Amino acid sequence: MTINTTTRSAAALDLDRFRLRNFVEGLNADELDVREEKVDLADVAAILQNNPKAVWFRNVGPEGQELVGNVVGSRSRLAKAFGVPAGEVALEMRRRLSLKPELVKLSKDEAPVQQVVLTGADADLLKLPVHVQHALDGAPYISATIDYTIDPKNGRYNCGMRRLMLRGPQEAGVDLIAPSDLRVMYMASAERGERLNVAYVVGCHPIDMVSATMKEPVDELELISSLRAAPLPVVKCVTNDIMVPADAEMVIEGYFDERGYVEKEGPYGEYLGYYGVVKTNPVFHVTAITHRKDALFQTATISGNRMDYTDTSNLEALRMEMNVWKILGEVVRQPVAVYAPVAAGGSMSMRFSIRQTYPGEARSALYAVLGAVGVKNVFVVDPDIDIFDDSQMEWAFGTRFQADRDLVIATGVRLSPLDPSLHGARSGAKAGYDLTWPVQHAQNWELVTPQAPSYPGERYPSLEAALKAGPKHFEELMAAVGSRDGREVVRELDTFRSSGLERDERGRYYLPK
Incomplete structure (x- = not known):
């Protein structure tokens, strides 16, 4: 299978509409922290950590390069990327999944991402503004990366977000331990003694980053077009046959070598706010670096104790919410809202509200979400509770929940291996919290939430x-x-x-x- 592309002239496309630089320039002062002064790479992480804003470094490192971080570290910025209110991003993503994709193939001369082509010794990772992100990391990491590969079995494109640990000018370590399609492809390639070609995009529109986190049974290059709700310009890499978004800031081309899992990678601050251990992983070799003339390099925030300010947690939360909306659509008549608290890494807790139409509906939904989604704490509430408001959720938890009646526990289930509370175990437990009123009691007047008087009713003569x-x-x-x-x-x-x-x-x- 090969992807279908159409041909248009570059002039017929707006090649800056989904450009990272344009998105960053469109952020207001409430969302963007611009650093005009010279900043050493050693200081970048401290400036980004626990910063609620995206940070644009205009003069970083001895080369005075441009670097932006924390671009998708808030739901409001993700909402801006999709052009909808913050509470509707997941629903808008669901809507766009049904849109027909269109890929437009451009020539090298038309593709902005190939305005500059570096090969051989000039393709040097150590000339990029890559910084150390966490105190105990094994080396500087390129973190805002989207990897593009082609599945040899069906010709479909596979995309994901996997970091690169610098090992030298043309080598990097990659984390390929977690189960994924790319891991399966690479292990099969290594068993055959073959290299696996891969291209890393560094610097892209937030929608592209969202797309890379999703797991849909489609060609994942076409998925970007659907989520953009626009044609996707693509161009073939200069050293392999992989097509990449032609409007990206930079592409690092290369391959995973055929030796398999042979080199140490890590430690690294992981997306749940703790360190990942040193692992044995494959080695990535650079064959070319291409980029726009004025490329804006990107880094992603990942770990720390304020997960709600990190890129990865905000992206993970959206992905999990998408999955829950899908499940609720199959088991609930009137789902109202879904939210994965970003402070819990976007994947450890889930809240949703429904309008119950029959007894037991909330409990059925709770079981369905616990069984189908990889979160370990799930809360269901009535629609009068704003699931985005921590104060309201705590109020509902304190006044509507009885542990012996409303707590559901599932044991011996698979959880994220990065969950530190497992203490090395291969399985754990999930809990569901039913914070809804039983249907037969929901209309009791004493359960109505007091509000300031609004003086409704008709007038009388006396x-x-x-x-x-x-x-x-x-x-x-x-x-x-x-x-x-x-x-x-x-x-x-x-x-x-x-x-x-x-x-x-x-x-x-x-x-x-």
Whole structure:
């Protein structure tokens, strides 16, 4: 199988519309921290760590290069990339998955990412502004990378985000331990004694990064086009047959050698906020580096104790939310909202709200999400709770949950091997928290959340007429006579006590007819 491409002139495409530099330039001061002063590479990590903004270094390292980090380290910036409100990004992604992709093949002369072509000794990783990210890392890492490979079995493109640890001018270590399609492809290639060609994009639009985290049964180069909701310009690499986005900032071409898992890689600060151990991994060899004339190099924030400010956690959260929306669509009639808390790495906790239509629906949804998605703590609430608001979630947890009734535990299940609480175990436990009201009790008036009065109801000629018309809350009585005070209503109510003034079980006032 080969990908289908159309041919258009580069002039017919806006090759800067999905350019990283354009996206960064479009961020306002609330989202972007611009550093005009000279910054040493050694200081980049400290500036990025726990920074809620994207940071654009205009003069970094001895070469005075440009570097940007933390671009997708917030839901608001991801929302800007998709052009929707922050709470609707996952839904917009679902919608775009149904769009037909279009790949437009450009020539080398038309492709911005091949304006500069470096091969041989000129293709030097050590000339790029690559910085040390965490104190105990094994070396500087290129972290904002999307790898492109072709599956020899079906010709489909496979994309993912895997870091590169610098080993020399033309060599880097790669983390290829976690189960993935690329791992399967490489192991088969190594068994045959063959190299596996790969191309790394460094510097791309946030939508491309989102696409690289997804696991959809489609060609993953075409997936970028669908998520962009636009034609994707592509160009063939100069040293292999892999097609890459022609509007990227930079591409590092090369291959994983045929020796298999032979070199130490790591340690490295992982996306759950702890270090990953030293591993034995394949070696990546550089064959070419191509880039725009004014390429903007990119780095990704990954670890630390504020995961909500990292690129990886925000990307992972979106991916998990997409999966949960899909599951809920199969088991729930009225799903309302889905959110993976980014502070938990985007993959350890999940919240969702539904509007229940029958008893047990919330519990059924809880079981479905626990079984189908790789998170270990799942919370379901009624639609009156804003799942994006930690305060409301804590309130619901404290007032609607009984552990012996509402806690669901699944044991002996597979969890992320990077979860440090496993302490080396191969399996663990998941928990579901049902914070919904039972359907049979949900309409009880005492379970209604108190709000400031809004004085609803119709006007009456007198308080007596309002009372005789039917039971009313004090708020409704004030509205009935147009009171903007309330104390005069109390005074007049007192005069009706001798006339048989009554109150029902909900505290409403009325006069017997």
